[in-house]
Amino acid sequence: MISVEEARARILASIVPVGIEIVPLSLASGRVLAEDIRARLTNPPQDVSAMDGYAVRANDPDPRRVIGATAAGHPFTGRIGPGEAVRLFTGSVLPNGADAVVIQEDVARDDDLITVRELAQPGQHIRRKGRDFNEGDVMVAANTRLTPRHIGLIAASNHAWVPVRRMPVVAILATGDEIILPGDPLAPGCIVSSNSHALAALVRACGGQPLLLPIARDTLAAIAEAADSARHADLLITSGGASVGEHDLVARALASRGMVLDFWKIAMRPGKPLMHGKLGEMPMLGLPGNPVASYLCAVLFAKPALERMLGLHGAPPKRVAARVVSDLPENDRRADHLRCKLITADDGQLEAHLHGMQDSSMLRALADADAVILRAPFAPALPAGAAVEVIRLDDLGL
C-alpha cells in the first residue's frame, strides 16, 4: 500500500497537458487560458477625466469661458487657452492645453462663464494615459482558469477569441452484471449505476468532457471491448472492480489489452482499492465501487489529474482549520476521511460535527456532508475541541 500523497504524485507524473483550441470570448469563462493575453491597446488611451465637470488650466483666475464640450466618442479637438474651459464627462479625453478637471458640483455656471468654488490643483481628477494598462502588457497569464473578471479584462484588451486548453475527454466505465442505468426497470438483485453519473458530473465541473461508456458485463471480453471504445480518450476511469476479489476483472481485462499497472492499493479509508496504470499513452484510474470511496478518490485524484491535463498544477484540495466537537480515536496506518457537517460557532471558528454513520456505502450521508476531516496515518487520539484539518466539499462545489 502506498500513501495518498505518493499515489497523487505518481498519477500526476503520468499526465501531459492536452492541446489548445480557440473559443469565442463568450464561451471562455471557466476554461483554462493556454497562452498569455496581451493588451492590444493602452487604457486610458490618453489622459482622460475621472469626473463629470470642466477641463481647465489650474492656475488661471476665474471666471473662465466655456469654449466647447466633449461627449462620449466625440472628443473636443481644439485647444484650451488662458481663461478657457471645456465641459467634459467621466472618460472624456482631456483637451490640449488643460491640466486639471474641476467637478461640476464645485462650479457655478452663468451662460458660458464658470466660477470654480474650490481651488484647482494641477493634475486633479485626471486619469493618466496607461494608468490601467499599456499596449503589450500581459493582461492574463497562461494557465489561469478564467473568471468573469478575466473575461472583462480580455474584452478590454480587444480580443474576441481566446486560446484555451481543449476539454480533456474522460471515458467512464462502470462494470457489473447487476448494474442498470438510472430509470431502467429494476429486477431483484440489481443496483442502479450511480457512481459513474456522479463522476461524469464531477468531470464536467472540473472542465473535462465525460464519455460515458455502456456498462460492461462481468466478463474479461466485455471489459476489454469497452476499453477499446475508450482508446481516444485522455483518461479512462473505471468504477468498481478494482479490488482483489474474485469478481474484480478490470485489471485482468485491461492487462489483456496491454495495460501497465502502476499501483492498485493505497493506504486510505474509504478507498483502499485504487488502481492506476497506463493503457498505451492513456492513463487509467480504477476507482473503488463503493460510492463514498469512489467520490472521495475522484476529489483527491481525478480532480488534480484533470487540472494537470488543463495545464494547472493539480494541487490537492484546499484544507482549512476546524475544531472537532467529539473525541476522535487514534488512527491506524490508513489516511482517514471522516464525513462531517460544519457549523460556525459563536467565536467565528468552524466546528466539525461527525456524521454518526461513517459507512462508506452511504450515499445519502455523503450528499449531506459539508466536509471531510482528514486523519493522517497513525494520527493520535484527539479530545473534543481539538484542531483538525478539513476539506470543504461545499466550497469545492463538488
Added chain:
Amino acid sequence: MISVEEARARILASIVPVGIEIVPLSLASGRVLAEDIRARLTNPPQDVSAMDGYAVRANDPDPRRVIGATAAGHPFTGRIGPGEAVRLFTGSVLPNGADAVVIQEDVARDDDLITVRELAQPGQHIRRKGRDFNEGDVMVAANTRLTPRHIGLIAASNHAWVPVRRMPVVAILATGDEIILPGDPLAPGCIVSSNSHALAALVRACGGQPLLLPIARDTLAAIAEAADSARHADLLITSGGASVGEHDLVARALASRGMVLDFWKIAMRPGKPLMHGKLGEMPMLGLPGNPVASYLCAVLFAKPALERMLGLHGAPPKRVAARVVSDLPENDRRADHLRCKLITADDGQLEAHLHGMQDSSMLRALADADAVILRAPFAPALPAGAAVEVIRLDDLGL
C-alpha cells in the same frame, strides 16, 4: 440614496421564480432542482453483506460446509441450515437462514469446509435493508443547487430525468457612441465593451442564459428599440448610462417604454448610480458604467436576483473574517468595498492587503483582487491588525 441592504431587498421583491423544465440527469449538475426527488427503491434492497467473505449462522460450531456462492447480480437462492456457509461478496444479498458474515481474511478454507478464526457475532458485517434510504424517501429537496454528489443520489434513486428551474434569460445592454465590440477596429476615442462581456460570463456562472443585445448608440430611440428586443427576457441589465449626467439617457429611454423607476442611487462605493425598475413584468437593473462598480454591483445585486429567479434565497455573498494589515480611515455615509489580496498568515488567520490603487476604473487591479473588504457606512477608523469582514471573490469563482 438608499442603503445596499434596502436596495437588495427591493430588487429581490421584484423577482418571481422562473418556470420548470425537464433535463436529462447528465445535464442536471449545477442546475437548481424544482421538485423533491424521492427514492424509487430501497437501498440496500435486502440485508446485504458489507464485506467479501462467508454468510454463516453465528452460533454454529466449526467447521462449516460451503454449500454455494453468490455473485454480483446472481444471488444465492437456497437456505443456509445448521453448519452451512455460503461464499459471498460486498453487496451480495444475505442468504435466507444466515445471521452473520465472516470476512475472508478470518477464514481458513479446506475444499468445501471452512474454519473461522474469530468468534462471529450475530448481525456482524451485515448492511440492513434500507440502511441508506427507503423507497419514497425525499433524497434531494426542491430548491437545491445540484452538485455531483446529488447527481449520484438521484441516479441511485432510479431517476433518469430531473425537473429543474429553466435558465433565466438575462438581456444585457451596453450603450454608448464610443463603445465597440472586442476585436473590432479601434478608432481614436473608442472604448472596447468589456463590462457587458464580464456580466454575461457572471450570468452564466450563476445559472442564467445571457442575451447580449447589440450596443445601443446614445439616442433615446436606439436605447428604447434595444429594450424592445429584451421584452421576453426575465431580467434586463443595462451597463453604463445610469447616473444623472447629460448623456445618461437610459432612464429617459426606458421611461418612454413605460418603465416604472424604483430607485437610481445607492449609498455605496464604488457604484453610486444603480438603477432599479420594472418594464412591464420585467425587472431591470441599471449598472454603473465604471468597470469595478459594474462588477461589484453584479455580485451584490444581480447574483442574488438570479438566485431568487432560480428558487433560491438570494442571500448576500458570504462574508468571512480577516485581519487588515494597514490603517483604514473613517468611512463616510457610503458602504465601501476595498479591493485586496488575501494571504494566510503564520497563525492561520487571513490577512487582507489593500491594493494601492482603489480607482474604480481599474479593471486590471480588480482581476488581481482576491476579495473586497466591507466598510459599513460611518465605520470608524481602524488600526492595522484590526478585524474586518471580506467577501472572497476567489471562492465565489466570479
